Amino acid sequence: MSPPRPPNFGMRSGGFFVLRVLPRITELNAPSTLMDKDNTAPVKERLVVIGNGMAGCRAVEEILALDSARFDVTIFGAEPRVNYNRIMLSPVLAGEKAFEDIVINSDDWYTDNAITLVSGDPVVSIDRATQTVVAKSGRVEPYDRLLIATGSDPFIIPVPGKDLAGVVTFRDLDDVDKMLTAAEKGGSAVVIGGGLLGLEAAHGLSLRGMKVTVVHLMPTLMERQLDEAAGYLLKTELERRGQTIVTGGDTAEIVGRDGQVSAVRLKDGRTFDADIVVMAVGIRPGTTLAKSAGIEVERGIVVDDHMVTSDPAIMAVGECVQHRGACYGLVAPLWDMCRALADAACQQPSGYEGSVTSTKLKVSGIDLFSAGDFSGGDGAEDIVMRDAARGVYKRVVVKDNRLVGAVLYGDTADGNWYFDLLKKGEDISDIREALIFGQAFASGGALLDPNAAVAALSDDAEICGCNGVSKGKVIETINAGACSLDAVRSTCKASASCGSCTGLVESLLALTLGGEVQSGPKTMCKCTSFSHDDVRRLIGEKSLRSIPQAMQELHWTTPDGCSSCRPALNYYLLCAWPGEYEDDQKSRFVNERLHANIQKDGTYSVVPRMWGGLTNPRELRAIADVVEKFNAPMVKVTGGQRLDIFGIKKEDLPAVWADLNAAGMVSGHAYGKSLRTVKTCVGSEWCRFGTQDSTGLGVKLERMTWGSWMPHKFKIAVSGCPRNCAEATIKDFGVVCVDSGYELHVGGNGGIKVRATDLLCKVATEAEVMDVCAAFIQLYREQAHYLERTAPWIERVGLDHVKAGLFDDADSVKRLAARFRYSQTFCQDDPWAERVAGKDADLHQHLAEVRPLSITEYAQ
Amino acid sequence: MIGDWLDIGSVDQITPGTARTLPVVGFDEIAVFRTQKNEFYALVNKCPHKQGPLSQGIVHDNVVTCPLHNWNISLKTGEALGEDKGCVPTIPMKVDAGRMYLLRSAVVGKRAA
Numbered sequence: 009m010s011p012p013r014p015p016n017f018g019m020r021s022g023g024f025f026v027l028r029v030l031p032r033i034t035e036l037n038a039p040s041t042l043m044d045k046d047n048t049a050p051v052k053e054r055l056v057v058i059g060n061g062m063a064g065c066r067a068v069e070e071i072l073a074l075d076s077a078r079f080d081v082t083i084f085g086a087e088p089r090v091n092y093n094r095i096m097l098s099p100v101l102a103g104e105k106a107f108e109d110i111v112i113n114s115d116d117w118y119t120d121n122a123i124t125l126v127s128g129d130p131v132v133s134i135d136r137a138t139q140t141v142v143a144k145s146g147r148v149e150p151y152d153r154l155l156i157a158t159g160s161d162p163f164i165i166p167v168p169g170k171d172l173a174g175v176v177t178f179r180d181l182d183d184v185d186k187m188l189t190a191a192e193k194g195g196s197a198v199v200i201g202g203g204l205l206g207l208e209a210a211h212g213l214s215l216r217g218m219k220v221t222v223v224h225l226m227p228t229l230m231e232r233q234l235d236e237a238a239g240y241l242l243k244t245e246l247e248r249r250g251q252t253i254v255t256g257g258d259t260a261e262i263v264g265r266d267g268q269v270s271a272v273r274l275k276d277g278r279t280f281d282a283d284i285v286v287m288a289v290g291i292r293p294g295t296t297l298a299k300s301a302g303i304e305v306e307r308g309i310v311v312d313d314h315m316v317t318s319d320p321a322i323m324a325v326g327e328c329v330q331h332r333g334a335c336y337g338l339v340a341p342l343w344d345m346c347r348a349l350a351d352a353a354c355q356q357p358s359g360y361e362g363s364v365t366s367t368k369l370k371v372s373g374i375d376l377f378s379a380g381d382f383s384g385g386d387g388a389e390d391i392v393m394r395d396a397a398r399g400v401y402k403r404v405v406v407k408d409n410r411l412v413g414a415v416l417y418g419d420t421a422d423g424n425w426y427f428d429l430l431k432k433g434e435d436i437s438d439i440r441e442a443l444i445f446g447q448a449f450a451s452g453g454a455l456l457d458p459n460a461a462v463a464a465l466s467d468d469a470e471i472c473g474c475n476g477v478s479k480g481k482v483i484e485t486i487n488a489g490a491c492s493l494d495a496v497r498s499t500c501k502a503s504a505s506c507g508s509c510t511g512l513v514e515s516l517l518a519l520t521l522g523g524e525v526q527s528g529p530k531t532m533c534k535c536t537s538f539s540h541d542d543v544r545r546l547i548g549e550k551s552l553r554s555i556p557q558a559m560q561e562l563h564w565t566t567p568d569g570c571s572s573c574r575p576a577l578n579y580y581l582l583c584a585w586p587g588e589y590e591d592d593q594k595s596r597f598v599n600e601r602l603h604a605n606i607q608k609d610g611t612y613s614v615v616p617r618m619w620g621g622l623t624n625p626r627e628l629r630a631i632a633d634v635v636e637k638f639n640a641p642m643v644k645v646t647g648g649q650r651l652d653i654f655g656i657k658k659e660d661l662p663a664v665w666a667d668l669n670a671a672g673m674v675s676g677h678a679y680g681k682s683l684r685t686v687k688t689c690v691g692s693e694w695c696r697f698g699t700q701d702s703t704g705l706g707v708k709l710e711r712m713t714w715g716s717w718m719p720h721k722f723k724i725a726v727s728g729c730p731r732n733c734a735e736a737t738i739k740d741f742g743v744v745c746v747d748s749g750y751e752l753h754v755g756g757n758g759g760i761k762v763r764a765t766d767l768l769c770k771v772a773t774e775a776e777v778m779d780v781c782a783a784f785i786q787l788y789r790e791q792a793h794y795l796e797r798t799a800p801w802i803e804r805v806g807l808d809h810v811k812a813g814l815f816d817d818a819d820s821v822k823r824l825a826a827r828f829r830y831s832q833t834f835c836q837d838d839p840w841a842e843r844v845a846g847k848d849a850d851l852h853q854h855l856a857e858v859r860p861l862s863i864t865e866y867a868q
Numbered sequence: 869m870i871g872d873w874l875d876i877g878s879v880d881q882i883t884p885g886t887a888r889t890l891p892v893v894g895f896d897e898i899a900v901f902r903t904q905k906n907e908f909y910a911l912v913n914k915c916p917h918k919q920g921p922l923s924q925g926i927v928h929d930n931v932v933t934c935p936l937h938n939w940n941i942s943l944k945t946g947e948a949l950g951e952d953k954g955c956v957p958t959i960p961m962k963v964d965a966g967r968m969y970l971l972r973s974a975v976v977g978k979r980a981a
């Protein structure tokens with residue numbers, strides 16, 4: 009919060025401050041001594057930023073990094089929220105990310121840096137004479153320096169019906185919310201505009217279940233970035249996915265019914281139903297404010313190389329500006345602009361020289377890259393390569409021995425390399441022949457080693473497109489002590505957004521630190537360079553729905569994984585897409601495939617479920633009968649209060665289960681990475697010390713949680729009083745009843761390394777126990793690594809992390825518990841009964857049987 | 869030379885990426901594997917480590933991971949891979965017109981129980 013100021017302050021000192029920060033007048037720092045004479049603490053300059061978006065906030069970050077004491081910062085934002093990564097709105101729309109995941113500057117950032125954020129209150133005018141801005145609410149804010157970062161406004165084509173309800177643009181979170189609301193009702197969507205934005209909107213809406221038509225004016229999709237061939241491949245792929253793509257479609261009218269859109273009619277008469285129309289035909293720099301304040305504006309707000317406008321006290325940055333005649337609509341130029349701006353504002357002027365941009369389409373499963381100019385023209389020569397089987401199309405354009413453009417479809421691995429060559433303008437005559445085959449080839453094979461390929465990139469080659477981080481910056485970060493992937497991500501943000509540059513960052517770590525990198529998160533297994541966390545995140549982000557797809561998209565180095573990654577992937581997919589993902593039996597450990605525990609002699613043990621450890625004569629009789637009928641050599645009472653029948657052959661399992669099912673018993677999942685048992689004591693029903701009905705509660709907990717798949721086995725216990733006869737404090741989730749309610753404990757473990765639980769919280773009612781239990785399990789299911797018990801998980805992430813995940817937000821428990829219960833609706837079918845009914849029968853039966861005697865006879 | 873090869877059934881009986889068992893009365897049980905790439909292999913169903921039933925392991929590429937202690941066994945050679953040492957007998961196998969055949973002499977020949 010900025011301290012209140014005397015009303016005349018701005019007037020008194022304004023001029024002097026403005027002069028002082030003028031980037032090109034460096035000799036004027038004398039007045040600062042003048043201030044010291046006042047014998048007051050140096051008063052900071054007031055920097056007001058209009059636009060709480062990507063450029064505005066990045067500029068402030070850059071300034072803070074150079075000189076955090078220089079300015080008192082106030083940021084006005086029209087949107088009622090903190091700054092987020094706008095480019096990630098597409099994954100939010102597609103359901104691959106939540107808003108929380110795309111926040112760039114959280115509330116803490118503003119507080120920690122003493123920045124006043126005025127959100128949801130757009131600035132309506134700038135008074136340059138008094139150096140103040142006025143917001144819609146009437147708030148007046150004086151400035152010494154003003155930064156305009158108002159981004160751009162979506163362009164609305166002036167056709168009849170453009171103001172109907174249901175016509176939306178795609179620019180901010182509110183637009184996404186409108187689309188999501190429409191998508192909930194299903195129906196049809198028409199997207200006008202087949203550029204980057206339009207196609208990402210179409211992809212999202214189509215994933216959300218809408219029938220989508222894209223109407224594009226030009227004959228080729230994304231014609232500014234793609235040539236005809238790539239545009240065609242893209243169109244075909246989108247059509248294959250069920251979208252209708254109309255190229256050469258000129259919108260005549262948006263047709264309404266009762267003030268609500270109902271269709272889009274083209275000039276050629278074709279009409280498409282629409283419950284929502286997304287207008288994504290282009291953007292216009294947001295110049296209204298600047299124009300009415302009398303600042304020089306052409307297409308955008310005109311700035312010099314230091315991002316200063318025609319008024320020396322006013323800077324501008326981002327999509328709203330025009331620099332050397334160019335306006336940009338992508339983030340990469342913003343990073344360079346912001347750096348130059350901060351340098352100038354902090355009196356180390358460097359200067360921005362314009363950007364060459366490249367484009368990637370964020371539609372999962374489609375790899376598309378384009379950079380530079382490929383319109384052909386004099387002296388330009390095309391080199392093209394196609395590989396129809398792999399759906400690959402590559403084209404590079406060479407002019408005067410320099411690379412001037414590149415379009416890649418289907419295989420974009422060399423995108424960064426081409427882009428680097430292009431920006432550098434390097435002479436490529438030496439590698440011309442091999443250019444199209446990519447970096448590995450062109451560099452004579454030596455670069456087949458990915459590290460060497462990265463080493464060959466220049467220092468200002470862009471590594472992370474999402475956050476604008478160059479190779480030099482990553483190396484600097486590593487040299488400054490960030491020696492793991494996580495550390496790099498949290499320090500310079502490289503690979504922290506979409507993760508597609510993770511491999512590059514890892515190579516840089518390896519190159520910079522030599523062999524000693526692996527202090528970072530371990531990779532899942534030798535088949536991949538991704539860690540468990542990466543894989544889980546990417547499954548969501550890229551909407552990966554099957555094991556082969558995950559392996560393809562995440563560049564698995566083996567054809568079908570190994571015995572570590574297959575079960576892990578199977579679990580992660582199962583957890584991510586409950587009810588949709590079809591369990592892959594081949595990726596299950598034998599116990600989970602056969603729903604019984606394999607023993608050292610290859611026979612199996614069978615543990616029927618006994619809810620809360622309770623049983624009755626009927627169950628006991630059925631167990632006794634099974635033991636006799638199948639000649640089971642041993643029956644054992646387990647530590648989890650169950651009976652374990654040993655020595656059953658895989659062929660006999662279905663028959664054993666049929667008999668147990670008949671007595672009302674289901675699988676006890678003693679074999680699974682799943683809920684094992686809920687152990688209880690007799691509690692207040694019988695015990696003279698009991699405070700609550702621990703047995704009844706245990707049964708309820710087991711009814712709620714049985715059948716769920718987890719990262720590892722999961723054990724619960726409920727003790728009726730702190731004497732703790734059910735040993736609840738060495739379970740994954742333990743309940744200890746007390747007079748006033750229930751203590752909930754987590755992360756306990758028996759086994760090799762005994763660990764007592766941590767106290768999670770105390771609650772008053774059984775209903776709360778159930779909710780917290782469900783929520784805790786879901787948090788564990790969603791966050792732990794496969795084969796990580798709750799104890800090591802909690803030791804890795806910390807109890808506070810778990811508590812924060814559950815309790816920081818008042819709704820978290822409810823939301824997590826709801827997700828758990830939803831997923832349970834697909835899990836609580838007894839797997840034994842399914843097998844008894846004949847499912848997967850070949851897992852239990854032999855292929856055939858060979859009787860050698862008859863063979864020999866036959867052979868003779 | 870009729871009958872050098874023993875017909876053990878149609879390839880459809882084995883899902884790619886899994887194995888099925890073929891007991892041989894008086895001899896060691898055989899595990900018949902079909903990989904994801906549709907290669908077929910037959911091995912004695914006993915891990916060289918402690919006789920784990922290889923047919924129940926996870927199959928990846930042309931390797932099976934034993935369900936008992938995770939040894940990796942090459943389906944091609946029957947050899948334990950990596951640091952582990954040991955070898956399980958393989959049975960020559962061929963696939964013709966959708967049927968699977970084992971070399972008869974190997975089924976009963978090598979390992980009298």
Ligand SMILES: Cc1cc2nc3c(=O)[nH]c(=O)nc-3n(C[C@H](O)[C@H](O)[C@H](O)COP(=O)(O)OP(=O)(O)OC[C@H]3O[C@@H](n4cnc5c(N)ncnc54)[C@H](O)[C@@H]3O)c2cc1C
Binds near residue numbers: 064084086325
């Ligand atoms: C859906 C989508 C996907 C995109 N994908 C990519 C991509 O993949 N790659 C890429 O490079 N680029 C992409 N872009 C473009 C990228 O988001 C922009 O280039 C970038 O956000 C521009 O930053 P900015 O700060 O100039 O504008 P913005 O981020 O739009 O910030 C401007 C802010 O100023 C606020 N504002 C405007 N007027 C006022 C006022 N009078 N008072 C107060 N506040 C005001 C606005 O509400 C807004 O929050 C995408 C854009 C969208 C919408």
Ligand code: HEM
Binds near residue numbers: 652
């Ligand atoms: C393949 C290996 C294992 C099998 C098949 C197995 C099986 C079982 C079974 C069937 C039970 C009784 C189950 C129940 O109803 O909960 C049990 C209990 C138990 N197991 Fe294991 N287990 C195995 C490995 C381990 C390991 C490695 C540990 C320790 C790290 C462990 C620790 C325990 C403990 C402490 C109990 C008692 C639990 C209780 O009192 O609730 N087990 N195990």
Ligand code: SF4
Binds near residue numbers: 689690696727730734
């Ligand atoms: S834990 Fe308490 S209530 Fe339960 S049996 Fe033991 S003494 Fe009784």
Ligand code: FES
Binds near residue numbers: 916
């Ligand atoms: S028996 Fe196969 S690994 Fe031990």
